[in-house]
Amino acid sequence: MPKVIKTRTEFEGHVFEEYVVVEGEGLSAWDAQTPLRYIGRQIPRTDGPERVTGKAVYTFDVQLPGMLYGKILRSPHPHARIKSINTQRAERLPGVRAVLSFKNAPKLSFRQGQTFLFDEIVRYVGDEVACVIADEEEIAEDALELIEVEYERLPFVLDPEEALRPEAPNVQPSGNLLNGKPDIYERGDLDRGFSQADLIVERTFRTQCALHNCLETHGSVALWEGDALTVWDSTQHIFGVRAGLAQLLGLPLHKVRVIKRYMGGGFGSKNGLGKYTVIAALGAKATGRPVKIMLDRHEENLAAGNRPSTIQHLKVGARRDGTLTALELKAIVNAGAFCTWPPSVGGPARQLYLCPNVKTEQYTVFTNTGPLSAFRAPGYVEGTFALESLMDELAHELKIDPLELRLKNYAEIDQTTGRPYSTKGLREAYERGAKLFGWKALTSNPSPVAHLRERGGAVGERATKLRGVGMASQIWSGNGMPPAYAIVKINPDGTATVVTGTQDIGTGTKTVLAQIAAEELGFPIEKISVEIGDTQLGLYAPLSAGSMTVASVGPAVRLAAHEARQQLLDVAAQVLEVPRESLAICDGLLSSPALKEAVAIKDVLEKLENFMIIGRGAREPNPEDVAVNTFGAQFAEVTVDTETGEVKVERIVAVHDSGRVINPLTLSSQIEGGIIQGLGYALFEQRVVDRNTGVVVNDNLENYKLPTALDIPEIVFEMVDRPDHRANNLGAKGVGEPPIIPTAAAIANAVANALGIRIYELPLTREKILKALKRV
Amino acid sequence: MRSFEHVNALNIQTTVALLSEPSTEAIAGGTDLLGELKARLRSPQRLVNLKTLSKLREIRYSPRVGLRLGALVTLAEIERHPVVQERFPILAQAASSAATPQLRHMGTIGGNLCQKPRCWYYRNKLFHCWLKGGDICFAEDGENKYHAILGADRCHAVHPSDLAPALIALDATVCVVGPEVEGEISLEELYTKPTERHRRMTILGPGELITEIRVPPPKKNARGVYLKAMERGSWSFALVSVAAQMSLEGERITDARIALGGVAAIPWRARESERLLVGQEFSEELAERAAEAAVAGAQPLRDNGYKVPLAKSLVKRALEISIRERSDM
Known part of the structure; x- marks a missing residue:
């Protein structure tokens, strides 16, 4: 039975208390005596060959029939009000299918209300102003030059110390300090502590703004089939993107599918829903055709996030x-x-x-x-x-x-x-x-x-x-944290499929999950496939960030494999007519002192027609x-x-x-x-x-x-x-x-x-x- | 980039005629031009592909006339050529320090010598800078850590070539053809500070092309080195580079040619340093004075003051390495 638990977790220096639902029996980590065949071993990436031979389909590589391309017009000014925008000349360019801007796109709140999808105020050089959807990327780029925007330039501030001064122009209506106050942590008595010191050293350090420069830039491909939306996205969190799209576009969750097969890095910059994703979905809706928007390197370095100074x-x-x-x-x-x-x-x-x-x-x-x-x-x-x-x-x-x-x-x-x-x-x-x-x-x-x-x-x-x-x-x-869910299916031929909704952002998640399942099942790793990166077919898993994918999803996969193994042992004992506790699984073979020789799993399951073993696993709560x-x-x-x-x-x-x-x-x-x-x-x-x-x-x-x-x-x-x-x-x-x-x-x-x-x-x-x- | 017509060059004569037409540009390796087209700094309607001019791809050498490099010879070919490595090591060093192996396989010597500046204001469409026909140099009062410390006037961009300083130190000449000209000039003469009426860094006009680079045979007891300071280990334009070529008789310096990259709108010939050196016996103190002279009159901007000591250090080091290598012989 599922248990509802209140848990306290830390993520990237922030502490949360939240409810999680967990299920399944507890397993303890393997002890030093347990012989391990896959865990701790140098297993080459299971998807290495397709990655290095160019066969892996990244978001950048997705090509759909009739697909159009979007290019985003970005603000040339650090702070301005858009007085007027005229897209007629761009729309008349042959090959242009739609031009989206604040004039014709829905007014969607973005970044917790700090801006809109297309805002009338632009707040940095690179802020989104409009988007052209066209037959080819080059045509879209040509059309960007034909959009006439009249800006009223506003005073701007680039330096954070200047921004804190009372006379500084406001970047956000509520002021330039996030939440209107500093974030303070205190323990003990600071004055007393300094008075106890024999020596005090005081210095000022400065760090620069750094850019991620993921090999694969940010981007999405959006496709509507009836009232259902499918998005291929270069993201660290397919379920987060699904939730964001459903909320912004007013769609039920079962009508939004987010897919991410392969990815060329994120480093934190792809943790959330991007404007380009929503724009691609709106563009695809407006034109009735799939739309791809991939940022180029220049946009990537203006608008795709950074490590702040x-x-x-x-x-x-x-x-x-x-x-x-x-x-x-x-x-x-x-x-x-x-x-x-x-x-x-x-x-x-x-x-x-x-x-x-x-x-x-x-x-x-x-x-x-x-x-x-x-x-x-x-x-x-x-x-x-x-x-x-x-x-x-x-x-x-x-x-x-x-x-x-x-x-x-x-x-x-x-x-x-x-x-x-x-x-x-x-x-x-x-x-x-x-x-x-x-x-x-x-x-x-x-x-x-x-x-x-x-x-x-x-x-x-x-x-x-x-x-x-x-x-x-x-x-x-x-540390990892719940919730994260997985199932492990054992197929009649003795192969197994791990299904979860995490994503491999290039770190090797797929390989590691295969190792965990192979270890727990007692199957050769070649007989394990791992299906991830799809919200429609997968089960919820958290964002791949905070160094938490293995520690969050891995335990759920192990529990699912464990449950599948229990079911396999149950049916095998009955088919083979041997005591259940006498059975062992190793290298995909069932063995028992009661059997003359080891039996392939396939030979047992094939007797049961297409009986499907499905094990479920959920990440356990963290210790309190x-x-x-x-x-x-x-x-x-x-x-x-x-x-x-x-x-x-x-x-x-x-x-x-x-x-x-x-x-x-x-x-x-x-x-x-x-x-x-x-x-x-x-x-x-x-x-x-x-x-x-x-x-x-x-x-x-x-x-x-x-x-x-x-x-x-x-x-x-x-x-x-x-x-x-x-x-x-x-x-x-x-x-x-x-x-x-x-x-x-x-x-x-x-x-x-x-x-x-x-x-x-x-x-x-x-x-x-x-x-x-x-x-x- | 915008669409354009791509035509193959048939021979020099027709190419010159084609290139004299409006909105027409030459393309060889494309490593510089394609960047400008993608950034939409320029949108020519026609590109003339020079790579079909197979005569311009030859490297020839004879001890009597020296080295002849067709304009289409790639940097990779120069870098690997045994004669270049043996007789003109500073040229091989300069070629191998440029860009990346991929770019060196595409980029040609002709294109390298004629490349446009890498100034980040020039290369950004949002800035209509003086060099592009605008009114102001945004670097002067902006972000200028890569910019010129010597001889700048209206524009503070630097010439980015690694090969140009090396070839100037080797006293190279270039053959130029155009609608109204055909002849050979020294490489140094090819370069010019951009002026109000001629906002370019070479004297070449429309339709004018470099066809060949000629390097005279090395002088007796000639030694040299190309040193390049970058922000990282490779794939960077020079913050400062120095090409030094010296000849010695015993301990006495009989000839010296020094050219700096990354400090001015043109490859910067350090004539005063050369004058100090020739006829003298080498000493650390002399190297110090020559290094000082190389940056005399430097006028750094806010962020590029470090280039002055860096240039001095590199000149001094280049002289010391040249001398030491000679004594090692």
Whole structure:
């Protein structure tokens, strides 16, 4: 019988209490004695061949008969009122089928009422103004140039500190501060904490705005069949898109189907319903033909979200022995024009270290720039850079080894809830990482903060390079949560199909779910297929974000497989006329001491005509008495060319604790990918907005600098790989976000170590290095 | 991009005639032009495909006349050519530092030398900048970390080519044909600061084409290097680049040619540095002075001041590497 449970869960630094319905019997995670055939093994991606041979159909590749293309006209102004819009010339262009704008499209509220699908006020350069639907993409683009828009330009503000001033123009009618007040967290007594400190260090850190640049841009294909809508969408949450479309278009849920087969990345930017999806649905309705809208790279970098820039004032108090007494953060986040999900910049300050007196205060500020979205560990990447930089400064001031200082302030419990951690492998991560890296040898001589001069360097005998080392730590949720549902069907030929409504956003979810089902069923993995990414055929699963897909959906799949296996054993015992408890399933064969030889499942089920075994599974609730988190530490070694300002990351050592490892191959993609993305954030990546016009001038892959193969250092990583038996029935936690969190902080600490001077702002460009060295 | 007619070039003569017609442009590798067409900066009605001019795809070398590169030779071919690698290493270095392998397989030397600036205001349709016929340079008071520190006037864009500074250091010339001209000029003469009446970075007019690049045989005891500072390890235009070619007799510098990329609207010849070097024996102090002279008169904007020490460091380093490599011989 389904049970209704009230549960408290953490998602990306926000805590929720909600009802969930769960069902099925509890299973505990496999213990060390259980032999495992698939879990923990290097299983290549089950859909790898179709991905690398170009056969996989991504949203971008969907081609439907009679399909039209939409192109969106975007605001050239950072803030303006549309006085008039004339689409007649565009409509008359041969091949144009419809032009949508606020004049003829329904007035649909978007982003929790902060704007409309087509708003008469545009609030950033790139805001949606109109959309042309045409036979070809080129025709639609030609037609965009024929739309005549008269704008009344309004005063605008780009800088979040300026936006907080009373005289600043309002980006949103309610003012420029989200919710009209800062988001404040407090524990203990901050003043008392600072008064107990022997040393107080106070600094201001700045982080830049970073763009996701998913390989596959955002986009959708919409098709109406009668009153039913099908949408192919490049999304991290098919059920979220379904709910959003149904609500906006006034459709019942069974008339909206959202499909996402393959996807080229999301990193948080595809968590929600996009305007392009709704516009495609309206365009398809208006023309009676399917419509595809895919953003181009330029639109992607204007309007598809970003990691917002931050300004963080951090103040820490400590005793002479390094014990923290107080920690205070005041953060300003540049949300852009809209914000429904502020990142939690104060998360690391609240959780990472043992400190009784903590206050975090976050001002999320609207400006006339492209709106933020989640971006791989939102808030924590930014917050960790500042906190871990400050910890290094504190260590330097106190003449304590940076790693020692961190161990000194190790938190055994989650101080925001008072609960102990289910498992916490950070100490092992520190110790193992330090050993793999050679931390002690590199930092012991001649002083705690070592300046190791490169002899020789690039030029003759002149030393031109400085070498430095640094480290940083990470905390993140990654706990997963209900609700998530799955069924496992066993077919008469002894194959099985896993059905759930999650989505593989490129991380390998499909492969991991196949492993879990194969393990629980006792079937060869080749006999498992996984059907996901379809709201009509699948069962509800949460968004693929917050490093929670495996830890949310995986346990439901295991329960479904378990139930299917029970049913299989029930019928097999009766068909084979052997005691049920004597039966075992391994490699797709049924065996029993009562049988002469093992029997193929097929041979049993084929006797039962087309009997279908269906096992159901639902994600169990999270434990109420412990905090489930992920941890890790990274160590970086860099060289800095003092003449040219070039920073080269020589190597990164990473050790993370995300509970049980299900697949070391898909895991390594996450760890390495996170570190590389973190390196780009540390050194190169930065959205540049023209201060005079609000235009993003590097809205392309030429000038928005992602790391290239030549920038990638030697990466050595290990996992603590200790199953978390309290987390869920797999003992596994998420690993998508943890690896990006400490990378920039570790690199920044290594650069500060090399230079003997700290740079308080990311990215660490040649300009900043040369300025720090007083060469500019 | 907008639709256009695509015609194959038959021979140089008819190509020049075609290109002299309005709304007609040449296309070879297309790596530069296609970007402009997609951004709708220009919408020519006809493109003339030069790739059918097979005579322009040859690389020839003789010790007496030197190196002859047809305008359609790709950067990848230059980078890999054994004679270029052996006799003109700075050219091979410059070619291999440009863009990515994919782009180098498409991009031609002729197109590389004539490419348009990468200035993000020039490349963005929302800005009608001075170079595109407008009234102002948006970089002057805008986002200018990539812009010029030397010799800028109405426009602050820099010339983006990696090969141009290397070829200027090698004293290269180019053969130009056009409706009214046919001849050979030094590569340095090809480049011009854009002016009120001629808002372009080369002197080429409508219908005028580069057909061949000529590099004289290397001087005795010649040594050189191409150094390029980028924002990341590859696939970037130069923040600053330096091509230095020197000749020595014993310890004495007998010839020096230094050209910088990424600092001005044209590949920037550091003549004062060269003058300081020639006739002198090399020393670190001399390299320092030559480096200083290379950026004399620099007028950085708000965000590009770092290019001054960066250019100095690269010039000094280029000189030191050239000398050291000689002593290694």
